[in-house]
Amino acid sequence: MKSQKVVMLFFVVVMVTGILTACSGGKVTENSQSNDSKGETKGQKNIVRLWHGLTEVELPKFEEMTNNFNEQSKTTEVELVYIPREELLKQLTIGNLAGDMADMALIDNPDTAGFAASGVLEDVTELYNNWSENQMLEGPINSAIYDEKIYGVPYAYNNLALFYDKDMLSEAGVEVPTTWDELSEAAQKLTTKEHYGFAFCSIKNEEGTFQYIPFLTSAGGSFDKMDSTENIKTLTFLYDMIAKDSVSREVISWTQADIEKQFATGKTAMMINGPWNIPQIQADAPDKNWGVAYIPKDKDYSSCLGGENLCITKGANKDTCWEFIEYLCGKKINATFCKSVSKFSPRSDVDNEELYKDDEILKVFSENMENAKARGPHPLWTQISTDIQIMMQEVFTGAKTPEQAANDAQAKINVKLMKQ
Amino acid sequence: MKGKEKFREMLYGYCFTLPALLFMIGLIGYPIIYNVVISFQDMTVQSFNMGNISFAGIDNYKQILSDPVFGISFKNTVLFTVACIVIQFSIGFALAILFSRDFRLAKPLRGFLIISWMIPTTVTALMFKYILSADGILNDLLLHLRLTRGPVGWLISEKTAIWGTIIANVWVGIPFNMLLLSTGLCNISQDIYESASIDGAKAFQRFFYITLPMMKQSILSVLVLGVVYTFKVFDLIYVMTGGGPVNATEVLSLYSYRNSFKYYNFGIGAAGANILFVCLFLVGLIYLRMIGKEELNDTDKDKKKKF
Structure with missing residues (x-):
């Protein structure tokens, strides 16, 4: 009697747990029906x-x-x-x-x-x-x-560039920034009660890495050398703008589409984004007076492919x-x-x-x-990219210092670099 | 002759259960067993395509247990489950008692409360994501009431993010608990309360000596269902925070998903899912134990009555 109940319970729990195990199995059987596409x-x-x-x-x-x-x-x-x-x-x-x-x-x-x-x-x-x-x-x-x-x-x-609101810039008397120092200064001046000065995406998915690479490579850094001074400098630079409240702390949860909405609705004066947003901005805010420029540089101009x-x-x-x-x-x-x-x-x-x-x-x-x-190229890019995202989030939430986060990320990435 | 008849009856019985059995073996048993097999293999999309899947023994489990992210996600899952169950059970129970009273709005109000349970989880998740965002309605309210100085980043701070997801899950869980506990309450005869009142039992005595013991069965099932449902949370957290910021809301199901479908390391993902499964199975066993004792006691009493 009791053993029967254990068996029954097994099946009940299985049914309820279903999501992971049954999901992977279920999809396979589902797909195999429409086999022989070739x-x-x-x-x-x-x-x-x-x-x-x-x-x-x-x-x-x-x-x-x-x-x-x-x-x-x-x-x-x-x-x-x-x-x-x-x-x-x-x-x-x-x-x-x-x-x-x-x-x-x-x-x-x-x-x-x-x-x-x-x-x-x-x-x-x-x-x-x-x-x-x-x-x-x-x-x-x-x-x-x-x-x-x-x-x-x-x-x-395509690639990424800096979008800016021309009216907000002229109102604050700010020129389009071309260097990191100018960007940081402009972002601060452009921050008011109504809007932030600048926005970039550092969400915990590939979009976050995509937007980090331009800054990292502009400083001369690269994805396989996270513990380099170049990377630490990049993290510090971006975090400073967040700490000064020129950039919203929410950037760690915003997708690139969210950032476009922030820009179109006038909640940020500048943003990093790609050309696929152009029609969306025109649809969301047809009267907006805006322009684009290269992403401000540290050593060289850079962007991400x-x-x-x-x-x-x-x-x-x-x-x-x-x-x-x-x-x-x-x-x-x-x-x-x-x-x-x-x-x-x-x-x-x-x-x-x-x-x-x-x-x-x-x-x-x-x-x-x-x-x-280009990002990578590396066969384990998705995993390396996740390490980079975690590193950014650790710094931007203030959980770790840039040095700490960078060293931890490098330790994790080293394991992946050695695998290949 | 009698034995033969009994055998035939049994055979019929098994024949009737056969379709259900086949269904369970094919659609539930097989994936589970396959999952266990995978968890002992070095199965990645590479090794699968190259056809060189090797037996890995307990390497996957070793690797998982030494991964700090797994530790964090285990801790988060337990915290999430315990907090959700405690909060939603207490509030749900209180509401169930409230609505068991016969007052005019009891029924329509109870109906309204169930709405939150009927909304798809992804919608709930998005709704709470907006409510809890820095310029969301909650911060607006707190700022206007001057309870906080600046906006609080509920979902973007490592300390509060898990509580944000707990609040969202509790909101869904309360009506679920309320509903099941209400039916339990209905089954208690009013006569017992009446006679207790006559004997001079106070309200809290009636609750602890009549309501609670009489509802043991429904309470246990509510708790077990709740734990199973909460422990395997996935969609809510996936939509609300994606496991972030950093790993603050990473839970076991997300961990397993990430390994299976983002890194394509099926062996590790399966091992993670199995650990989740074993945890839930243990919860189920404890439940069975408790229910089993109860039933044994009941049958003992029945026997005594008969004699």
Whole structure:
């Protein structure tokens, strides 16, 4: 009787605990139903399923471009499948385990090396080298290289810059800051009862790291040397602005989208953000008088490279997929496509500055491309990135001194650097 | 002949339970066992794709137990559970007693209270994130009442963040406790109270000597359900703080999730989930023990009555 009850209880607890264990198991069975996506054909054409995390601004343009491709191609039909950005990496892994995989995927540039190392991507080195139009900028293509092999091709890139409210600046009599000292001074002067002077994102996810890299690299630091004086200097500089209340303490919980809202509603005079926010700011605050500039520098101007690589997943028909890569990343389409989504071409033969010479805002971003640094690349980037986020949060909440936090982060990162 | 009949009856019985049994084995038993197997393997997305998953013995558990973040998340989970249960149980019980009184607004008010339990957790989480933010309504209220000098960063300070999540969870937990305890209260016959009153029992005596002992069963089940539900909290904290700031609100389920689906270290993630499971299983065993004793006592009494 009693043992029966124990067994019953076991099942009850199992049912209620379900979330983690059953979740991972359940998804696998769920996905395996729609197996055998590979090698599907529709009429005469091979179907290529492309997983992406694109939203509002870029998606309609991307669909339009895909339709154009499908019309002109006699052999290949690309189907777009939306997977939320945060879920994309997870689904790729689960999909891989369950055998239900996309043929291609748009993978965030710092994650590409990790996925290549995981063996979910096809090596496209040969195809890339034999391609006559393989003139790519070094930063973007490097992000797709792991172990000296190429696992993807960059198609559109962006970076971060400083957004500022022109009216607030002129009201406070402040010039657009170009150095750290000027930034710190401007942020203080621009802070009033109604609004903060400056905002950047240091949330505990990849966005936080993305916004930290420009400051770190401007001081001459790098992700694998967290205990360096350059990194400690960067942490101290940013924390000082928070301690002086020129920057809200809430930045540790704000996403980049939250920061855009703060800026659009006039709650901060300056912010760090990317060009994908431009349409949103225009929609939220059409009358706002604002501009963009390089992120103020310590030693050199710097920014962080954002954007996805177009990758072929393991087991897909490489030649079929490559046709789409050649189309999107090639000379003919790439520049105009990038312009239509306010991004920048990773091609070295496209003159971004010429392309955007009439747009005051995008011109700054396009010129800023040459300052943009890639994250990593490192196969364990997600974990290293988490260590960086923890370090920032420890300092910005006042839990640890910059030196302490930096040394602790380095100790954790060392373990990961040694693994590879 | 009689034995044969009994056997047939038994066979029928087992046949009827077979579908449920298959369902449980396939959809619940298998993932659990698979999870245990994974936790003893060096299973990452790399090793899986390369096909070189090796047996790791207790390495995953060793690694977890030496990870300071695991210690923090375990501590946080226990604190979160104990605080939530104590607060929501006391308030829920008080409300249940209040609404067991027959006054005009009792029923509609009780209905309103249940709303907070019906709202999806993510919505609750976002709502409390806004309420508790530095320029949120709570700080606004405190500032206007001049109770604080400046805005308090409830969710962005390491000291208060966990309490912010506890408050949100308690808000959901109170109606749940109230509802279950109300039904328990309804089952106590009014006659007992009446006769106790006649014998001169005071209110607190009626509560401690009649209400509490008579409700032991429902109290125990409320507590066990509450502990299981609270111990495995995930969505609320994931949305409200994501485990931050730093690791101030990191809990076991988040820790396990992070390892499985962010770092793709399935072995470690599974080990974390199993530790969570074992903790809950122990809670269940204790519950069973207590219920078991109670039932034994009852059957003893029944036997005595019969003779």
